[in-house]
Amino acid sequence: MSGFPRGRTAIVGAAVLGIDSRPGFSAMELLAKASLAAIADAGLTPADIDGVFSTLSEDPFSAMSVPEYLGIRPKMVETTRTGGSAFQIQAMWAALALDAGLCDAVLICYGSNQRSGAGGLVRSGGTPFPYEAPYKPRxxxxxxxxxxxxxxxxxxxxxxxxxxxxxxxxxxxxxxxxxxxxxxxxxxxxxxxxxxxxPLTVRDCCLVTDGAAAVVMTRADRARDLPQKPAYLLGxxxxxxxxxxxxxxxxxxxxxxxxxxxxxxxxxxxxxxxxxxxxxxxxxxxxxxxxxxxxxxxxxxxxxxxxxxxxxxxxxxxxxxxxxxxxxxxxxxxxxxxxxxxxxxxxxxxxxxxxxxxxxxxxxxxxxxxxxxxxxxxxxxxxx
The missing domain is CATH 3.40.47.10 (Thiolase/Chalcone synthase)
Structure with missing residues (x-):
């Protein structure tokens, strides 16, 4: 039997913004705007957040820089670096931490100005692999x-x-x-x-946009008293x-x-x-x-x-x-x-x-x- 706390935590705030890719905002600014919107959506304030699980592509120290920028002093931070799957992993860790009483409200957040900040240029990072690099894959x-x-x-x-x-x-x-x-x-x-x-044409490939997203998670007993309909994490x-x-x-x-x-x-x-x-x-x-x-x-x-x-x-x-x-x-x-x-x-x-x-x-x-x-x-x- 799984020890996962089924339904004992929930997302109570959520927001996306900046998809229109207007130049002028940094990745951190976009992240902050989405984060504040998600916190407000949850009926909370930044002072209520005591866990910050953040990701910024260009900032390996986002676990520290994001709370500083938002004016939050969290009990817990996390910055999983598995690319696009990081946030589902963070939701799992947030559920476990909340259920254990290690924190009370977790912000999961991400922001990028990939399109406006880099002129649409995309690079795939990571350690070069000797069996692939000689063939110069795109x-x-x-x-x-x-x-x-x-x-x-x-x-x-x-x-x-x-x-x-x-x-x-x-x-x-x-x-x-x-x-x-x-x-x-x-x-x-x-x-x-x-x-x-x-066989992939340009329409088989994803967009290159700016954008930021954020969610706020808390325990189910608290979620029921907040303004939005909770989305309970079941697995x-x-x-x-x-x-x-x-x-x-x-x-x-x-x-x-x-x-x-x-x-x-x-x-x-x-x-x-x-x-x-x-x-x-x-x-x-x-x-x-x-x-x-x-x-x-x-x-x-x-x-x-x-x-x-x-x-x-x-x-x-x-x-x-x-x-x-x-x-x-x-x-x-x-x-x-x-x-x-x-x-x-x-x-x-x-x-x-x-x-x-x-x-x-x-x-x-x-x-x-x-x-x-x-x-x-x-x-x-x-x-x-």
Whole structure:
């Protein structure tokens, strides 16, 4: 039996901002604005926060600089460096710390001015790997293209099926006033776009935007007295198999296959119970791989599963309802945005993109090149 504190902690505040990528704000300023908005959303003040779990891409000391900037003196700090999966991992640690009484209110926050501050230039960092560096891969895109090519070869997945993912994401984004990219997008548009790394065109690749996101977590007994509808954390798990793509044993299978069963077991639910799925879709192949690895369809069936608008508005499974990293936002690390969207759906506040009757939401994070996988499952009080 899992020792995870199922439903004993909850997200009570959430915010995103800065996706419009207007020049002039630093990553820290964007993070601070989102953090203060999330704290206010929770009906709290910065003085109520005694745990700060923060990430800034360019600041290895953000565990100290973020609390200083916000004027908070926390009992606990944390700054997991697993890329886009860091925030789901931080939510897991926050739940454990809150349940143990080590702190009372945890802020999880991230900010980036990747687009306006760097002119759209993206670099994939990390220690050079001698078996990859000589070939000068354009990572992360090259690594994901390898996974896409392998999935196509092994399971017959088509470029049209990859394009379905991008088209579905755009349809959701068109319902989201905060999404960075809107407008019509067809399968032919995706296939005919500029090739970046075969088989991935520019429309198969995530956006490069600014943006910040933040959530506030506290214990369930306190959450019920705060103004917003709590999103209870029912299960959380992560797994890491590699850093570089050449070390992944099977390019079509990720560590989500290990993390997801643990998260489901903690939550006491199955994939079929999930109402809303928020995945880290840095590339179209991600959504296909993760739908398989999270148990929504058998391995190799992801391409066929997403066909014919199945994950678009009105389809059989609502996936990436804010538009995802492909059409809503991708400021370097996207994982916290999946969490905010899951909370927004469970609160019933998603406007035109609201999934009716959503009670269970899965928020997933992916770090590196399919490297670190983390899964969190949230629910309303109806599923406690």
């Amino acid at each position: 990572n992360p895109t090259t690594a994901y293209a390898l996974a896409a090519q392998r999935h196509m070869h092994q399971y017959g997945t088509t470029r049209e099926q990859l394009a379905e993912v991008a088209v579905a994401a755009r349809k959701w984004a068109n319902l989201n006033p905060d999404a960075f990219m809107k407008g019509d997008l067809s399968i032919d548009d995706v296939l005919g776009a500029r090739m970046v790394s075969d 959380a798990a992560n797994a890491t198999w590699h850093r570089n793509i050449s070390a992944l044993a099977d390019l079509t299978v990720t560590a989500a296959t290990e993390a997801a069963p643990r998260a489901y077991a903690q939550a006491g639910v199955a994939p079929a119970d999930i109402d809303v799925v928020e995945l880290y879709d840095a590339f179209t192949i991600n959504t296909i791989l993760f739908l398989e690895d999270l148990g929504f369809c058998p391995k190799g069936e992801g391409g066929r599963f997403v066909a014919d608008g199945a994950i678009a508005p009105g389809g059989r499974l609502p996936v990436n309802t804010n538009g995802g990293g492909l059409s809503c936002a991708h400021p370097g690390m996207y994982g916290l945005f999946t969490m905010v969207e899951a909370v927004t759906q469970l609160r019933g506040l998603a406007g035109e993109r609201q999934v009716s009757g959503a009670k269970l939401a899965l928020s997933h994070g992916n770090g590196g090149v399919l490297s670190s996988q983390a899964v969190t499952i949230f629910g309303t009080d109806e599923v406690l």
